[in-house]
């Protein structure tokens with residue numbers, strides 16, 4: 001069959017093919033920048049959220065093939081007594097050994113991408129938000145390639161440290177160790193279609209998100225009914 005589902009022998013003029021493509025908005029930002037807070041607001045508007053951090057946790061569930069690969073690569077110390085991943089031990093190791101972080105990402109990122117793609121295929125909302133801290137960094141994982149728009153949550157490093165340490169009760173030192181493995185604000189913002197400075201309260205954040213949501217709804221319609 002031809003691309004337009006018309007018979008190859010038909011002399012009828014062919015109608016243009018509808019793309020029927022879902023708009024994917026990539027949401028990124030450093031640790032504690034406010035991705036989850038923004039995602040929660042988009043979800044309240046009925047938008048499906050695909051969260052790479054959540055997927056990253058799910059794919060290393062006890063007994064999973066990905067966790068077995070991590071165990072084979074690093075050793076039995078990556079497991080707790082009950083067979084689940086010892087996240088604190090892995091975190092301490094990879095964020096102080098750059099080569100180990102690369103090895104861990106080589107195992108986790110392809111699995112994250114595959115799961116994100118199947119969640120995208122199952123999405124039914126007007127557009128989809130794909131939230132990932134490493135959307136831009138992990139270019140080889142191809143998450144950014146799935147997105148037509150990149151929205152960056154931006155906050156000063158002091159704000160990131162204050163919010164992340166308050167939320168997780170993690171030491172400032174541990175959060176700084178993660179931040180050095182993430183892009184600088186300037187570099188990340190350079191890749192953005194839209195940047196939200198999340199330095200004030202949550203109401204101020206929601207006020208900035210509302211016009212973007214309206215813009216994405218329009219873009220989503222245009223993309224859905226675009227023709228080749």
Ligand SMILES: CC(C)(COP(=O)(O)OP(=O)(O)OC[C@H]1O[C@@H](n2cnc3c(N)ncnc32)[C@H](O)[C@@H]1O)[C@@H](O)C(=O)NCCC(=O)NCCS
Pocket residue numbers: 030031032052053056087088090091094101104105108109112132133134135138178181182
């Ligand atoms: C190292 C691990 C075990 C630490 O687990 P832990 O429960 O302590 O932290 P959690 O997963 O909740 O991540 C906390 C924050 O750290 C940052 N972070 C996570 N992974 C990375 C990474 N590879 N590089 C830089 N920052 C990262 C993110 O901002 C994230 O929100 C875990 O983060 C992991 O498996 N990372 C590799 C998978 C990955 O790249 N995830 C990011 C999704 S794109």
Ligand SMILES: Nc1ncnc2c1ncn2[C@@H]1O[C@H](COP(=O)(O)OP(=O)(O)OP(=O)(O)O)[C@@H](O)[C@H]1O
Pocket residue numbers: 029030031032033034035036037038053133153163164167198199200201202203205
């Ligand atoms: N504008 C804001 N005003 C007050 N608190 C905020 C604001 N934005 C985010 N927070 C709070 O700061 C903390 C960090 O925000 P959030 O969890 O959304 O960041 P994140 O980018 O998802 O971080 P991570 O990469 O670690 O998952 C949370 O407790 C959140 O409720």
